[in-house]
Amino acid sequence: MHQKKERSTELPPLPDAEGGVVMRFAPNPSGPLHLGHARASILNDAYIRRYGGKYIYRIEDTDPKRVDPDAYQMVREDLEWLGIGISDIIYQSDRLDIYYEYARQLIELGGAYVCTCEAERFRELKIAKKACPCRTLTPEENLLRFGQMFDGTFIEGQATVRIKTEIDHPDPAIRDFSAMRIVNSTIHPRVDATVYPLMNFSVAVDDHLLGMTHVIRGKDHIANTRRQRYIFDYFGWKAPHYLHYGRMSIEGLVLSTSSMHQGISGGIYSGWDDIRLGTLRALARRGIRPEAVRAAITEIGIGETDISFSWDNLFAKNRDIIDKESNRYFFIPEPVSLRVEGAPDQIAEAPRYPGDEERGYRKLHFTGEVLIPASEMKDGGMIRLKDLFNIRITSDRKAEYAGDSLADARAAKAPIIQWLPPEAAVPCRILTPDGVLEGYAEAEVADFAGRTVQFERVGFVRIDSVEKNSITAYFTHR
RNA sequence: GCUGAUAUAGUGUAGUGGCCAAUCAUGUCGGCCUUUCACGCCGACGACUGGGGUUCGAAUCCCCAUAUCAGCACCA
Numbered sequence: 001m002h003q004k005k006e007r008s009t010e011l012p013p014l015p016d017a018e019g020g021v022v023m024r025f026a027p028n029p030s031g032p033l034h035l036g037h038a039r040a041s042i043l044n045d046a047y048i049r050r051y052g053g054k055y056i057y058r059i060e061d062t063d064p065k066r067v068d069p070d071a072y073q074m075v076r077e078d079l080e081w082l083g084i085g086i087s088d089i090i091y092q093s094d095r096l097d098i099y100y101e102y103a104r105q106l107i108e109l110g111g112a113y114v115c116t117c118e119a120e121r122f123r124e125l126k127i128a129k130k131a132c133p134c135r136t137l138t139p140e141e142n143l144l145r146f147g148q149m150f151d152g153t154f155i156e157g158q159a160t161v162r163i164k165t166e167i168d169h170p171d172p173a174i175r176d177f178s179a180m181r182i183v184n185s186t187i188h189p190r191v192d193a194t195v196y197p198l199m200n201f202s203v204a205v206d207d208h209l210l211g212m213t214h215v216i217r218g219k220d221h222i223a224n225t226r227r228q229r230y231i232f233d234y235f236g237w238k239a240p241h242y243l244h245y246g247r248m249s250i251e252g253l254v255l256s257t258s259s260m261h262q263g264i265s266g267g268i269y270s271g272w273d274d275i276r277l278g279t280l281r282a283l284a285r286r287g288i289r290p291e292a293v294r295a296a297i298t299e300i301g302i303g304e305t306d307i308s309f310s311w312d313n314l315f316a317k318n319r320d321i322i323d324k325e326s327n328r329y330f331f332i333p334e335p336v337s338l339r340v341e342g343a344p345d346q347i348a349e350a351p352r353y354p355g356d357e358e359r360g361y362r363k364l365h366f367t368g369e370v371l372i373p374a375s376e377m378k379d380g381g382m383i384r385l386k387d388l389f390n391i392r393i394t395s396d397r398k399a400e401y402a403g404d405s406l407a408d409a410r411a412a413k414a415p416i417i418q419w420l421p422p423e424a425a426v427p428c429r430i431l432t433p434d435g436v437l438e439g440y441a442e443a444e445v446a447d448f449a450g451r452t453v454q455f456e457r458v459g460f461v462r463i464d465s466v467e468k469n470s471i472t473a474y475f476t477h478r
Numbered sequence: 479g480c481u482g483a484u485a486u487a488g489u490g491u492a493g494u495g496g497c498c499a500a501u502c503a504u505g506u507c508g509g510c511c512u513u514u515c516a517c518g519c520c521g522a523c524g525a526c527u528g529g530g531g532u533u534c535g536a537a538u539c540c541c542c543a544u545a546u547c548a549g550c551a552c553c554a
Contacts, residue, residue, distance in 0.1 A: 028554045063553055119552060126550085127480085160552040171481035173550035181552035199554050222482065223549040246484070247547060299503075300490060306547050310489045313504055323517055330514095354512070386513055406513055416513055456514040478515080 011046055011301055014214055015241055020053035021213045025084065026203070028060050029071035031257040033078035035250055035278045035293075035309060036218075042297045043216050043245070045084045056210055058090040060203070062196045064188035068261075074272070078280045082290050090210065092202050093190045099197040102205050102235075103161055103180050107142045111234035112179060114145035115162045116154070126175045129168040135176070149182055149195050156182045156194075163201075163230050173223040179231075200224055204231035212240040219244040219304060247306040253278045275474055276433050287452040287462030287476035292318035315477040322452045322460055322476070327352040327359065330386075330418035331430070331455035333439040335371040337422060340391055343368070343401035350387040362444060364388075370419045371440055384409035385419040386456070418456050430461055432475035441471055452476060 014021065025041045027033070033041070048055045057079065061067045079086060106112040115122065115134040125132050137145070149159050161180035169175050179201035184194040197205075207215065207228070215225075225242045232239040254260065255278050263269040263277075273281040283293065295317040300307060328351070345367050352359040366388060376383060377393065382402055384390045390402040390409050402408075409416065425440035437458075445453060446466045454460050461473035 026554085030554085060554060066553060115552090123551085157552065162552090169481090171550075172479095173481065175550085177550095178552050183552085196552095198552070203554090218548090219483065220548055221554090224554090226482090226549095244483085244548095251489090296490085303484090303491085305484055307490070310504075312488095313490055316504055319516085326516095328514075328516080350513085354514085354517080384513070388513090409513080415515095418514075454514085454516065456516075458514090459516085 011043070011050075011298065014047055014051065014243075017047070017051045017214065019051075021048060021051045022054045022056065022211050023048055023214050023216065024056040024058050024207075024210070024212060025079075025086075026058040026060050027075060028063070028066055029075060030066050030068050031071050031261060031279075032074035032272050033082075033280045034255050034257070034260075035280070035283075036248060036255050037078075038082060038280060038293055039245070039248060039297050039300070040217065041079065041082060041084050042294050043302055045082075046298055047214065047216070048085065053213070054087045054211075055085055056088045056090055056212075057084075057086045058206060058210070059092060060199065061091065061093045061188075061190065062096075062199065062202050064183055064186040064196070067189055069189040074281075081280060081284055082293065088210075090206070091190065092197075092206065093188060093193075095202070095206070096191060096193050096196070098209070099180070099202050099205055100195070103197070103201065104143065104146060106163070106179075106231070106234055107146055107161070108139050109234055110139055110164070111230075112161050112163050113137055113142045114149065114159050115176075115178075116145070116159050119157070122176075126167075127172060129175070131167045131176075134162075135164070135167070149180070154182060156184050158182070161201075163227070163234075165227075165230055171223070171226070174226055174230075177227050200227045201231065204228040207240055208232065208235070208237045214241045214243070216243045216245065216302060218248075219246055243302055244304060245302045246304045248300070248309050249306070250278050250309040251311055275431060285462065285464065286474045287322065287460060288314065288318050289321050292321055311477075318477065319460070323454070324353075326452045326454045326460055327448070328354070328454050328456050329362070329442045329445050330364075330420055331428060331439055331441045331445075331458050331461075332371045332373050332418060332420055332425070333430075333437045333458065334374040335420075335425070335440050336374045336377055337397065338370050338372060338391075338393070338399045339397060340366075340368060340370060341394075341398060341400045343389065343391075346388070348385075348388040362442060364419075364424060364442070365421055367421060367423075369422055371422055371425055372417060372419050373439075376415065376417050382409060382412040382414035384414045384416045386416045388419065390414060418458075426471055427469060428471040428473060430455075430458075430473045430475050431464075437475075441473075445473075446471055 023044045113134055117132045148154050160178045162176045163179050165174050165176055178198050180197050183196055222244050272279050273285045275282050275286050296314045348364045349361040379393055382390055382392055389404045391399040392402045393399045426443045428441035430437040448463045449466045452460050452462045459478040460476040464474050465472045
């Protein structure tokens with residue numbers, strides 16, 4: 001009859017988007033991208049794919065103090081990994097003259113003034129809803145001061161361009177915010193300049209000039225949206241549609257670029273791809289696929305609620321993808337060797353992927369001795385060595401053959417465990433967020449550098465590097 | 479303090495006045511399948527922040543309370 005409403009797996013529609021959209025991803029190049037950036041970039045990307053249009057990657061490098069020169073390249077790599085379809089790349093540091101020109105115009109219009117008050121003093125006045133003396137200067141006087149910001153008359157901290165709002169605006173965050181400042185204590189890696197726009201100014205100018213139709217950003221920008229509207233209004237520009245999604249925290253993780261930076265230089269983390277970090281490169285190294293990140297982010301959507309990102313949800317998406325692709329192998333953590341008495345030599349055949357004959361079998365040659373995980377060393381009970389036979393542990397390093405019958409093992413509720421012939425075992429270590437797991441893996445694993453495999457009864461890992469006689473893997477998830 | 483936003487199961491979501499004693503995913507537990515504690519299949523568990531209104535009828539609208547978050551930088 002009336003079928004249940006179609007479950008919407010899609011993001012909500014955007015207003016005025018049917019004819020195509022122009023959107024942007026605009027990070028500050030202070031480090032590589034992390035999960036927080038992934039949300040911004042993927043959400044925008046999803047809408048552009050849906051409606052068609054342009055995706056502008058705009059690098060907001062207007063604070064020389066917060067530019068990490070390496071970040072320019074890292075961010076591009078990260079976007080590529082994520083599969084974001086960029087149509088244009090804009091460097092704000094290439095556009096300083098444009099911002100200067102618009103600032104000059106705004107001063108002429110009487111929409112901005114050059115304030116020489118100390119920051120602290122201005123703050124007090126602002127809280128008291130009082131204008132500072134600079135506010136009443138004429139456009140001519142302001143233009144003169146503006147020129148002096150460039151010629152060295154003023155130095156860092158001595159002058160700032162402010163946008164005129166209402167000095168008694170109910171929201172103190174709005175009152176006469178800054179638009180342009182001097183920085184001459186730090187040299188910009190790309191340009192020779194001492195006067196820089198502040199984010200609200202360059203963003204407003206660029207969003208207009210680049211024809212942005214929709215802006216999706218975090219709700220920490222709500223106040224900025226209101227501030228930027230003043231600039232749109234002064235120039236008579238039409239503002240884009242703004243959407244603000246909620247704050248996203250991540251279980252047991254610090255996402256701030258600056259604290260990651262500190263941890264790296266302090267030696268706590270091995271680098272930007274340390275698996276304990278929430279950077280995309282760390283996820284990639286662990287074997288998380290970009291499609292999984294995209295799926296998890298899209299599912300979260302653009303809600304304004306604050307959320308906490310759950311690893312479980314991401315891992316589930318990732319498992320969907322990598323389970324089918326990952327061959328199965330044995331890995332013996334904390335191995336102990338066992339002499340199995342009374343067992344015939346034989347070759348075990350274990351499927352590379354259960355149920356998929358095409359992938360064939362690994363052959364493990366048993367000749368009397370096996371490596372098993374120390375945690376399985378329990379006296380007495382029956383154990384089945386997977387794809388081989390049953391044993392019973394008799395003493396410290398010995399076990400006795402207990403038949404081939406799988407049915408017996410089942411009846412005895414024997415654990416079915418992974419094992420390896422010592423001759424076929426290659427030293428392997430698995431790096432997990434909690435530490436290192438040392439052990440041995442099947443030699444064939446070495447063929448899968450850069451890919452994921454599943455170590456049976458341990459979990460999925462990405463084979464990170466293969467040396468002559470050792471393998472390093474990163475733990476993905478169970 | 480001021481300004482603004484949000485509040486559905488452990489987590490993430492659906493739901494815009496009646497098909498909701500609330501969706502889906504994940505998670506946990508149980509079962510089936512299986513020579514992995516994987517995958518797959520079946521089942522169970524688990525939520526509308528609280529209080530007032532409006533209405534024949536509210537998770538959905540209004541008000542208040544509470545909680546959380548964000549902004550109040552010459553960062554983005």
